[in-house]
Amino acid sequence: MIKLEYFNRNDFDQLKEWINNDELLMNWSGSLFNYPLTEKSLEWYIDNVNDLNSSDAFVYKAVNTVTGKTIGHISLGSISKKNRSGRISRVLVGGTENRGKGCCKDMVKAVLKIGFEELKLHRISLGVYDFNKAAIACYQKAGFKNEGTSRDVLLFKNEWWSLIEMSILEEEWKSENA
Numbered sequence: 181m182i183k184l185e186y187f188n189r190n191d192f193d194q195l196k197e198w199i200n201n202d203e204l205l206m207n208w209s210g211s212l213f214n215y216p217l218t219e220k221s222l223e224w225y226i227d228n229v230n231d232l233n234s235s236d237a238f239v240y241k242a243v244n245t246v247t248g249k250t251i252g253h254i255s256l257g258s259i260s261k262k263n264r265s266g267r268i269s270r271v272l273v274g275g276t277e278n279r280g281k282g283c284c285k286d287m288v289k290a291v292l293k294i295g296f297e298e299l300k301l302h303r304i305s306l307g308v309y310d311f312n313k314a315a316i317a318c319y320q321k322a323g324f325k326n327e328g329t330s331r332d333v334l335l336f337k338n339e340w341w342s343l344i345e346m347s348i349l350e351e352e353w354k355s356e357n358a
Contacts, residue, residue, distance in 0.1 A: 182286045184240040184294070186230045187253065191241050192222045194250055198274040206336050207309060208272050232298070235259070239270075242287045251278045254287045256295055256304070264302035264350075266295050271306075271315065284318040292322065296353050305347040309334075316344065323348045323356045 187195075195217065199205045202215035213221050229237045237257035241250045252274050258267040268291060273283045295301045308315045310329060320326075324346040332340035 181245045182242045182251065182283060182290060183245050184254070184287070184290045185243055187226060187239040187241045187255075189223070189226070191250065191253075192217075192219060194241075194274065195222070195253060195272075198253075198272060203336070206334070206341075207312065209270055210334060212270075238294070240287075240291065242273075242283065242290070251275065251283055252287050254291050256291050256299075259299065259301075264300060266299065266301050266304050268304060268306040279314075284315065285321050288318065288322040292348065292353055293357075296350055302350045303347055304353075305345065307343045307345055310342045310344050316346075319346050323352055325352070 199208060199215075199217050205213060205215045205217065213225075226239055229235050229239050236259040237255060238259075239255045239257075240253070242252035242254060243249065244251050253270060253272045254268065255270045256266050256268055258265070258269075260266070268288065271284065271287065273279050273287070292304060295304050305327075306319065306324065307330070308319060310316075325348065327345040327347055330343045330345060333343045334341040
């Protein structure tokens with residue numbers, strides 16, 4: 181089992197250790213960050229987040245409830261109170277020893293619970309690069325539906341990456357979690 185806790189300055193070193201090459205960084209964040217991650221860029225990333233009353237973004241670390249160790253990272257941002265929508269981004273299961281054990285699905289389900297129950301969202305979306313088959317399978321298992329593909333949205337090392345757009349609606353989440 182995992183629990184989500186707010187990501188803070190004390191978690192910077194762990195994330196920098198996990199994001200140890202430019203391809204992994206690009207897959208995790210698109211063009212939002214430059215490699216390598218820096219204290220300054222991570223300070224910017226957590227500025228004005230994690231306040232239920234005023235923030236439009238929430239950044240979490242995933243903690244294994246048995247071991248107490250941080251095993252991943254996930255954020256829920258682009259919060260629109262008017263449209264009751266948000267977007268999951270920057271999902272990472274850290275360390276190869278934590279992969280393939282359902283951690284991603286647990287992290288996504290935990291952030292969906294926050295989005296639908298605490299933030300009262302109606303729609304939560306995400307984008308995943310089309311070659312990331314493990315992540316796509318994870319999101320499908322968590323209830324996300326494929327909405328289409330944005331072709332050639334990112335150029336990385338002379339190769340175009342396409343982005344699959346996915347979403348889950350409040351009713352779909354409720355029916356899966358009733």
